[in-house]
Amino acid sequence: MNDDTGRGFPVPDGADNSTVSETAAGAILTIDLGAIRENYRRLKARLAGVRCAGVLKADGYGLGAAQVASALIREGCDIFFVALLSEGIALRKALGPGHDIFVLNGLPPGSESEALAAGLHPVINSIAQLGAWREAARAAGRKLPAAVQVDSGMSRLGMPPADVEALGTDAFDGIDIRFVMSHLACADEPRNPANEQQWLAFERLRKALPAAPASLANSSGIFLGPLYHYDLARPGAALYGINPTPGETNPMLPVVRLQAKVAQTRSVEEGAGIGYGHTYHSRGPLRLATISLGYADGWHRRAASAAWFEGVRLPFVGRVSMDSIILDISALPAGRLGEGDLVELIGQSQSLDDAAAHAGTIGYEILTSLGARFHRRYIGA
Incomplete structure (x- = not known):
């Protein structure tokens, strides 16, 4: 796409300014x-x-x-x-x-x-x-x-x-x-x-x-x-896209979508300790997915939240790690989610401001904390 002002920095749809390829990255940040x-x-x-x-x-x-x-x-x-x-x-x-x-x-x-x-x-x-x-x-x-x-x-x-x-x-x-x-x-x-x-x-x-x-x-x-x-x-x-009128409907359009790749899935039995410190123990058989995103990527350790896949909420279980988060995927049909599939953390299912609220912070801090390991994709240029 040409820069129609004759000035500035032209950005074609799908371009990115990172050195991380989509295949190599653990997560994808789409910026509209x-x-x-x-x-x-x-x-x-x-x-x-x-x-x-x-x-x-x-x-x-x-x-x-x-x-x-x-x-x-x-x-x-x-x-x-x-x-x-x-x-x-x-x-x-x-x-x-x-x-x-x-x-x-x-x-x-x-x-x-x-x-x-x-x-x-x-x-x-x-x-x-x-x-x-x-x-x-x-x-x-x-x-x-x-x-x-x-x-x-x-x-x-x-x-x-x-x-x-x-x-x-x-x-x-x-x-x-x-x-x-x-x-x-x-x-x-x-x-x-x-x-x-x-x-x-x-x-x-x-x-x-x-x-x-x-x-x-x-x-x-x-x-x-x-x-x-x-x-x-x-x-x-x-x-x-951060709401300038807290407590009222956001008059702005959302700008970012954050998706993380599934690194591994597994099944565990009742009583299994999950994550650092075993702060969570399964109350019955569970199916889990580990995603390639953690606090080194700006997802706050205290941000107890969830990811979504095809509209289904997948809650975090255990602590957020430096490079990974464990999800309970038991609500999905067996085999529906596998390695390399993308789950959404910010986007249509969870707004930026909602993600910030889960972390006890504000959208400003979430945005400015997002790390350099993502593949960054620009659309709508």
Whole structure:
């Protein structure tokens, strides 16, 4: 498939960015780039003309930043956010020039020349970062783009209010402020009063800075309404199918499907100890299947869950191992499941958010934990 923008990283259906072949891999991760594009369109529709960026930190939430960016570029997205300078450098190499890439954590001291060479824009979070970028602009002899982040109440990144209010009129000499931004801590809880408190703080702080477009809404923030939209929204999780409105029907399409191969099947008698520590003993004759996926692949050891085959639930028995999980397949006809067959762990039968709930965590952690041993297959490009 040709890249119809003339830019970006073309990804044909069925392509993968791993060195693991489908036959050699123990599990297959299918990533639907068409679903990512549709999720972006759905978010854009809610924003009603407000610009929409794409957050690609942690290698596109573990799904491949270059591939996800290519899909978003085809939907008109031209602003991307990564967390680290190293992520920005890698993304720039994949995309080439022509797209704005902002580094959310700012630049480590002394790395300003690397950012300049890669055409990256820092998100300035402190007076020290501001001074270093101002000096870089002086040395370059030109204005340098940046975003400025203020801490409106999350206490994570951004200039504290006292620092913002103490800035002099020449603090931003040589800096082209593309956005003033902040980040919502409780946007996935629409009734939490912290949202309004942060909005009020952001309003106050941005008025103390040079006039510039504003950005506050993350994925869940988009669903708080137009008051939070400003000039640019920065969705991440929602693009990848994670529900931005917990407790309500997910308005996003699922993006990933995870399937693992059966490595071996066996039958055991009543009383057989199963898995490490014999934490499970069979209460009668069982048929078992061992699948080639474990905590080394990002499937959390505490994630007591199940796999599915042809719509039949196959519960885990015993502990999750580093490279394998044991399933009770007694609900299937004898001989129906064999070595090399695929069972599903995330997909139509179990959503990403459901899998996360079983693990006592969130979809973000599941996605970004998925390992490098999978065969990765991209569809819907």
